[in-house]
Amino acid sequence: MSEFDEAMSLTRDGDGQVARGHLAPGWAIGEAVNGGALMALAATALRHDIGADLDPLALSAYFLSATQPGDVEVTSRVLRQGRAFTTGECAIAQRGADGADVDRVRVLATFGSLADPGTAHRTIEAPPIAAPQDCLGADDAPREVTDAAPLVGRLDMRFDPPSAGWALGRPSGRGQLDAWVRFRDGREADTTALLFLLDALPPVAFDLGIMGWAPTIEFSGHVRARPAPGWLQMQTTTRVLTGALMEEDATIWDSTGTLVAQSRQLCGVRLPDGWSPPGR
Amino acid sequence: MSEFDEAMSLTRDGDGQVARGHLAPGWAIGEAVNGGALMALAATALRHDIGADLDPLALSAYFLSATQPGDVEVTSRVLRQGRAFTTGECAIAQRGADGADVDRVRVLATFGSLADPGTAHRTIEAPPIAAPQDCLGADDAPREVTDAAPLVGRLDMRFDPPSAGWALGRPSGRGQLDAWVRFRDGREADTTALLFLLDALPPVAFDLGIMGWAPTIEFSGHVRARPAPGWLQMQTTTRVLTGALMEEDATIWDSTGTLVAQSRQLCGVRLPDGWSPPGR
Numbered sequence: 001m002s003e004f005d006e007a008m009s010l011t012r013d014g015d016g017q018v019a020r021g022h023l024a025p026g027w028a029i030g031e032a033v034n035g036g037a038l039m040a041l042a043a044t045a046l047r048h049d050i051g052a053d054l055d056p057l058a059l060s061a062y063f064l065s066a067t068q069p070g071d072v073e074v075t076s077r078v079l080r081q082g083r084a085f086t087t088g089e090c091a092i093a094q095r096g097a098d099g100a101d102v103d104r105v106r107v108l109a110t111f112g113s114l115a116d117p118g119t120a121h122r123t124i125e126a127p128p129i130a131a132p133q134d135c136l137g138a139d140d141a142p143r144e145v146t147d148a149a150p151l152v153g154r155l156d157m158r159f160d161p162p163s164a165g166w167a168l169g170r171p172s173g174r175g176q177l178d179a180w181v182r183f184r185d186g187r188e189a190d191t192t193a194l195l196f197l198l199d200a201l202p203p204v205a206f207d208l209g210i211m212g213w214a215p216t217i218e219f220s221g222h223v224r225a226r227p228a229p230g231w232l233q234m235q236t237t238t239r240v241l242t243g244a245l246m247e248e249d250a251t252i253w254d255s256t257g258t259l260v261a262q263s264r265q266l267c268g269v270r271l272p273d274g275w276s277p278p279g280r
Numbered sequence: 281m282s283e284f285d286e287a288m289s290l291t292r293d294g295d296g297q298v299a300r301g302h303l304a305p306g307w308a309i310g311e312a313v314n315g316g317a318l319m320a321l322a323a324t325a326l327r328h329d330i331g332a333d334l335d336p337l338a339l340s341a342y343f344l345s346a347t348q349p350g351d352v353e354v355t356s357r358v359l360r361q362g363r364a365f366t367t368g369e370c371a372i373a374q375r376g377a378d379g380a381d382v383d384r385v386r387v388l389a390t391f392g393s394l395a396d397p398g399t400a401h402r403t404i405e406a407p408p409i410a411a412p413q414d415c416l417g418a419d420d421a422p423r424e425v426t427d428a429a430p431l432v433g434r435l436d437m438r439f440d441p442p443s444a445g446w447a448l449g450r451p452s453g454r455g456q457l458d459a460w461v462r463f464r465d466g467r468e469a470d471t472t473a474l475l476f477l478l479d480a481l482p483p484v485a486f487d488l489g490i491m492g493w494a495p496t497i498e499f500s501g502h503v504r505a506r507p508a509p510g511w512l513q514m515q516t517t518t519r520v521l522t523g524a525l526m527e528e529d530a531t532i533w534d535s536t537g538t539l540v541a542q543s544r545q546l547c548g549v550r551l552p553d554g555w556s557p558p559g560r
Contacts, residue, residue, distance in 0.1 A: 057525065058498035058546045060340035062367050062388045064360040079383055080344040084548065085497060087342050089386065103359060106369065108342045108386055110497045118523020121557055122455060122488075175402060208402075217365060217390050218338035220500040222527060222546045224520060240504060240539055243398020245337065247502060247542060259520055262527060264544050266338045266502045268364065277401055 002187035003154055004196070007037060008044045010074060018075050019045050025069040029149045032066035035105075035216050036199030037151075042090040042107040043192045045076040050086045050111045055191040057085070059109035060220040067104040068094060085112045114191060117225045126233050126253040129160035129178045136164040155200060156184045166206035173278035175208050175238045177201055180231045188229045189254075195221050197232060198250045198263040204236040205246060205269060209278045214246070214267040221263040230255030243271055282467035283434055284476070287317060288324045290354060298355050299325050305349040309429045312346035315385075315496050316479030317431075322370040322387040323472045325356040330366045330391045335471040337365070339389040340500040347384040348374060365392045394471060397505045406513050406533040409440035409458045416444040435480060436464045446486040453558035455488050455518045457481055460511045468509045469534075475501050477512060478530045478543040484516040485526065485549060489558045492550050494526070499545040510535030523551055 001009075007027055010019035027037045043056040076090040090107040129135070135158035138146050145167050146152050160178040165171050181197055182189070189197060198221045203214045233253045238246050246269045252261040287307055290299035307317045323336040356370040370387040409415070415438035418426050425447050426432050440458040445451050461477055462469070469477060478501045483494045513533045518526050526549045532541040 058342075060342075060388060060498060060500060062338075062340075062359075062390060064367055079342075079386060087344055087386070106359060106367070106388055108340060108388055108498075110342060112524075117525075120520070120522050121551075122519060122521040124519050218340060218388075218500060218502070220340060220498060220544065222498070222525075222544075224522065224525060239402060239404050240400070240542065241402040242400050242504065245397075245502075245504060262520065262544075264500065264502075264542075271401075 002183065002185050004183060004187050004193060008041060008192070010045055010048070017077060018073060021072045021074055023067070023069055023072060026150050026153055028069050029151050030213065031068070033069055034151050034199065035061065035063060035219060036196040038067055038092055038105050039107065039199065039219065039221065040192050040196035041072070041074060042076070042092060042105065043109060043195050045074045045090055046088040046109055046111065047192065049076050049078050050088060053113065054086065054111040055114040055226065056195060056223055057110050057112045058220065058222050059107060059195055060218065062106045062218055063216050064103045064105065067092065070094065072104070073101065085110050114223065114226050120258065123259050124251060126257055127178060127235060129233070132158045132180045132231060135159050135180060136161060141167045151200070154184060155181055157181045163207065166202070171207045171209045171278050173208060175204060177204055177207055177236045179234050181234050182231055189227045189232060191223045191226055194223050194227060194252060194261040197234070197252060198261055201234060201236050201250070203267070204238045204248045208241070209275065210269060210271060212270050212272065214269050217266045217268060219263065219265040221261060223261050225258050225260045227254035227260045228256045228258070241269065245269060282463065282465050284463060284467050284473060288321060288472070290325055290328070297357060298353060301352045301354055303347070303349055303352060306430050306433055308349050309431050310493065311348070313349055314431050314479065315341065315343060315499060316476040318347055318372055318385050319387065319479065319499065319501065320472050320476035321352070321354060322356070322372060322385065323389060323475050325354045326368040326370055326389055326391065327472065329356050329358050330368060333393065334366065334391040335394040335506065336475060336503055337390050337392045338500065338502050339387060339475055340498065342386045342498055343496050344383045344385065347372065350374065352384070353381065365390050394503065394506050400538065403539050404531060406537055407458060407515060409513070412438045412460045412511060415439055415460060416441060421447045431480070434464060435461055437461045443487065446482070451487045451489045451558050453488060455484060457484055457487055457516045459514050461514050462511055469507045469512060471503045471506055474503050474507060474532060474541040477514070477532060478541055481514060481516050481530070483547070484518045484528045488521070489555065490549060490551060492552065494547040494549050497546045497548060499543065501541060501543040503541050505538050505540045507534040507540045508536045508538070521549065525549060
């Protein structure tokens, strides 16, 4: 079984509305479980309720507190089943030190079928970037960068050279990261995995020299097509940065160049003392 | 009292968690109440629970069924109160013909203070468009267009000439609408009203010659600053359109040129028979 499928495994008891899962430390960034892994776990729970043949078209997650590696309790419920779309809600909680449940994430999501996504009449073309073998991977990064992000071990991630400067203290100042990504163990991405991958790159704030933790307030992902096997190309950007908040947009294309997912998140941001936007 | 404040009025009974409201036919587009009015109503209910001095920073709405003009029941609840951010959930329902409650909208939202939004280090500049007096308003539109959208009566909306062709059967094909907007009765916008206005323009699909109803699957709005009084400038765009789905992004700037709100929604779309993208 792939690492991702193992992380997404849920066991149910009783009426089946509450499922138990386990997210190992390998899915953490710093001390907290990665938000994308939690979104994919919520989608997995809802897919069980709604139908494994349907795809998560839209999923919104609100992060209430940092999820610690370990056991999680996932409660999901179908809100409305329609002809084309089915919507559900999901809550992820963990047992706190005092034995009481602590809310970690709340999710709303709508599912439908992407078996036939139809012609792409308008799209965003994938930007031309260096080939994977000419990009920079985790093996090229300083040890302190990869040590802080165990999640990196799950992924083969290759940064286009202009997008790799942050790891060496030379952020480009564009507010943009371009990379190739796939699972390190060879598992191909499906529409649930896309929800994980949308949040898998480092914060785009790194490319602006803002290296602190940027807590996600809200994350909405849209899955637009089922991905073909192979490398996925990904771009993240931010355009609106104030002293307190920034948005981060992500786009993923599959190996055929088809746009397969988009997302936007709002993050809190703390600017380093004396920070000014780095030159390009 | 302004029309908007009247529509946002809620009365509470019992423990105060359930509020009753009323959305008059004037807030409808076609047969259904406008989604933005419902999002602002959810934000109003949550603001009562969370604190009137806080602003809705992010709000995500999932639309389960079309809200009919008339009475609504709004159930809101705080999920987590933090130092900087407070998150809540909200459900809007209506009594169905058989007397049972029907779910209309589910909302998750996070509030915080925009009293001091900080310096805008990076932003999107408002595009140059014609001045309001040189734009096209509802008075210039064919009667069948305005009759279908009672909501138009609440707003003074002025379309930049290249964005007005759809109303005359000549969509520009850009997939972009630029307009000025403000309340017709002179009420100034606040951060709650911005959530309404983000969804107030006609579907951007109209500018591609797709005139049917584009049901919103998911809508997430981010409020980035408290708006200054006066005209608001607004732009909506779509970039990714398949036979079944499209996304629509909206941006609002205030009269000082400050970007005050952004949104992205995913809509279902049904292409007219024989449709092809109109030339520019």
